[in-house]
Amino acid sequence: MTAPRVPDVFDLIDRIDPLIDARDFPAIVEAISPASVDEVASLLKRLTVTEGAVVFRLLTKDRAVRVFEQLSAGVQSDLVHALKDAEVAEIFADLDPDDRVELLDELPATLAPRLLRGLSDKERRLTAAVLGYPKGSVGRRMTPEYISAREDSTAGEALERVRLRIDDAEAIYTLPVLDDSRHVVGVIGLKDLMRARPEDRVADLMRRPTVATAYADAEEAARTCASAGYLAIPIVDNESRLVGMLTIDDAMRVLQHEESEDAARQGGVEPLRRPYLATSIRSLASTRIVWLLVLAVGATLTVQVLEVFEATLEEVTVLALFVPLLIGTGGNTGNQAATTITRALALGDVRPRDVWRVLARELGVGLSLGTLLGLLGGTITSLVYEPRIGLVIGLTLLAVCAMAAAIGGVMPMIARALRVDPAVFSNPFISTFVDATGLIVYFVIARAVLGI
C-alpha cells in the first residue's frame, strides 16, 4: 500500500492482461478488488476499449459509477459504445447532472435523446438546466444539486437544512448564502457552520463570495476556484441569482483538460484522447501531420526568400554558414516571448487590451537580449572570419532578437483578441514565421554593410 501509485497501475495491467485473454473473470475480480476507484479508472484508460468493457462489467454497481465519473469524456464515450444500451442507461441515471452533460457532448446526437428519455422527471429537469448553457461555459460544468443557506438564518438552522437535504446534493461543503431574492450575498464552509454556536447568525459567519456567471468561460471560472483553493464557487445568472455551484473536482477536470490541450498545442500537436502507450502510431501521426504540413508549407517562404538573395549567396558563400544560427536564435527568442505571454494570458495576468504594453516590454526585452548576443556574436565572428562579417552578424542578431520577441509576444494576444486559443500560435508556428522575416533582415543588412 505504501508503494508509489503509478507503478501499481502498470503492475495491475501486467497481471490483468493475461486474465482478460483467458476470460478468467473470477481472477480479474480478485485482482481489482483491492484497487481504489482511481486506480481502476487509471487501468481502464490504459486498456483497449474491448478489454476495458470486460473489466468494467465486473465492477460492483456502486464502484462502476464512481469509476466511470473519473474517466475523461473521450474514454467514457468509447466505453459507452462498447457496452449494452441497458448498461449505459443504468450508469447514465446515476451520474450527476453536470457529468451527464459532459458525456452527452461526446456522444453521437442519436444516442443523447434515447438516454435522456430513460431518466426520471426530476433528473431530466436538472440535466436540462445544465444543458441550457452554451458549450465551453461554466454553466455546463456546474452542479444544480447544492444546498444553500439563508442570510437571516442561524448556524443551527443552516446545519439542520444540510442534514435534511444531504441525500439530494452533490455540493455540501461550501454553502452559498442567499438573500430573499436568491442573490448570492456570501459563502460559508460547512466546517465554519459546525464550529459555530447554533444561535450564531449566518450573516455574521459568512465571508465575501467569489462568483462566476453561468455564461463565463469554464476555464476561467475553474481557475478562479482552483487557484484560490475553494472547494466550490457559486455560479449565478446575469442578475446575480444563484443557479448552481462549480465544485473543485469539476474545476480540476476542466483545468487538466485545458492544460493538456495548451501543452500539446504549444508543441504543435493535437492533444491525445488516451494515454500515450494506449494510442496507435497511426493516431499519433494524425495528431501531428496537419501542423507539420502547415509549417512545411510556411517554410517554403524561406526557400523563396533565399532564392531572391541567391546572387548575394553565390558571391559571399560564407553568409550561408550563419543562416541556421541566426534563424535559430530568432526562433528561440520568439518562442520564449510566446511561452511567457501565453501562460500570462492563461493565468489572467495579461488582458487583450494590454497589447501595446506587451509590445513595448517585449521590444525592450528583445533589444536587451539582442544587444548582448549581438556584441558577443559580432566580436567572435570578427576574430574568426573578418570584421565586416562580424558587423553583419552582430547587427542581424540585434534586429532579429528585437523583432522575434515583439512578434512572439504579440501573436498570442492577437489570437486571444480573435477569440482563438493563444496556444494555436504554437512555438513551431512562431519559429517558422520568424525564420522568413529573419532571413530578409539578414540579407538586407549584409548587402548594406558589404556594399553588394
Added chain:
Amino acid sequence: MTAPRVPDVFDLIDRIDPLIDARDFPAIVEAISPASVDEVASLLKRLTVTEGAVVFRLLTKDRAVRVFEQLSAGVQSDLVHALKDAEVAEIFADLDPDDRVELLDELPATLAPRLLRGLSDKERRLTAAVLGYPKGSVGRRMTPEYISAREDSTAGEALERVRLRIDDAEAIYTLPVLDDSRHVVGVIGLKDLMRARPEDRVADLMRRPTVATAYADAEEAARTCASAGYLAIPIVDNESRLVGMLTIDDAMRVLQHEESEDAARQGGVEPLRRPYLATSIRSLASTRIVWLLVLAVGATLTVQVLEVFEATLEEVTVLALFVPLLIGTGGNTGNQAATTITRALALGDVRPRDVWRVLARELGVGLSLGTLLGLLGGTITSLVYEPRIGLVIGLTLLAVCAMAAAIGGVMPMIARALRVDPAVFSNPFISTFVDATGLIVYFVIARAVLGI
C-alpha cells in the same frame, strides 16, 4: 458582482493606485472591503512590494492571514521582507504548519529560527514534523492537523470525534480510517458519515484508500489527489502508518506551480515569480538570457558543420536554399515528439523503463510523417528545380523526420532517468540539437546522390 473576475482585479488596481500614492488609507479600506479574499490576493501580487505592504497592513487580521495563505511562496517572502518583524511573527503563528514550511523554504536561513522561536510549543512541534521531510516531497506539503476515524467505531462516534476536534484540524471533509496500529485501512467522506445512521459501522461505510508516502514526489501525489477529484488523500510513512493529509487546495498549489514551471521551461524560459506586468524588463530578460546563450553556443555547431561542407555549397549553391526548410521541419518534428512525451511523463502515462517502446513508436511516427513529407517535398522540388535535387530533398525529409522524432521522444525520457525535469530538454534545445545533425544528414545525402 456578475462581471467576470479578471477585469475586477485590474479595475481595483486602477482605483487603488492613486489612493496608495496619496496615502489615503480610509479610502483604500473602503475600496478593498467588498473584495473577496482571492481578489485581494490577486491585487497584492500585482502591486509593487511596498504598495502591497501598505494594502496588506490595512486588512483585518483574519482577512490578512487568509490573503497571505493564497499568495505564492515567492510573493509571500517579498511581503515578509517589507513587513515589520512583529507583524510577520503574528501571521506566521496563524498559518497552517504546511504553509509555514513552504514559506520557510523561501526565506533566508537567518530569519527561519527567529520565526520558529515565536511559535507555541504545540505549533512548533507540528511544524517540525513537516520540516523533517525532504524538499520536494509531499511530506512537506501535508497537514499534520487532521481528524481520523477508527475502523471499529460507528458513524455516530466518528461524527462526535469530528465535533470535538474541529477547532484544531485543517482537513475535516475526508477522514482517514485507521486500525489499531494507525495503518490506513480506508477513507470516508464527512458527507457519508452525516448521511449514515449513527449506529452504522465505519468499516462498512469506508472506501478503499488511495495513499502516498510522505517521501513521494509532491507533484506525483498532488496529481493523484487532483485527477481523482479527492478532497484529501492520506499521507503515510514507510510502514503505512498515517502521518498527515494532503488536501486538495495544497495539491492545487503544487500543481499550479509545476504547470507554470513546465510551460516556461518547455519554451526555454525560467518561470516568473510575479505576474508578467508586475515583472521588470530586466527580470524578464534574466529569465531568458541563460537559455538563449546556451542555445546560441549550441548553434555554433551548425556553423561548423556548414564550414565542413562549404566546398559542396559553393559548387551547388541551390542546396543552401533548402537549409532553413529542412532544419525547421526537423525541429518541428522533434518538438512535437518531445511535447507529447513530456506531457505523458508528467501524467504518469509513460515510465522511464518504457524508453525502448517510446523509441520504437516515435521512429514509426517519424517514418510515417517523413514518408509523406518526403514524397510531397521531393515531387514539388523535382518539378520546380530538377529531379536529382528533388531526390535529395525527399530523402533528407524522410531521414530528418525519423531522426528528429526519435531524438525528441527519447530526450525527455533520458532527463527523467537522470532525475532532472524532462522540460529542461526544452523545445528550443531539441531544435538546436536536431539542426546540427540534420545538416550532416542533408549534405551526406546530397554528396551521395549528386556524386560530389
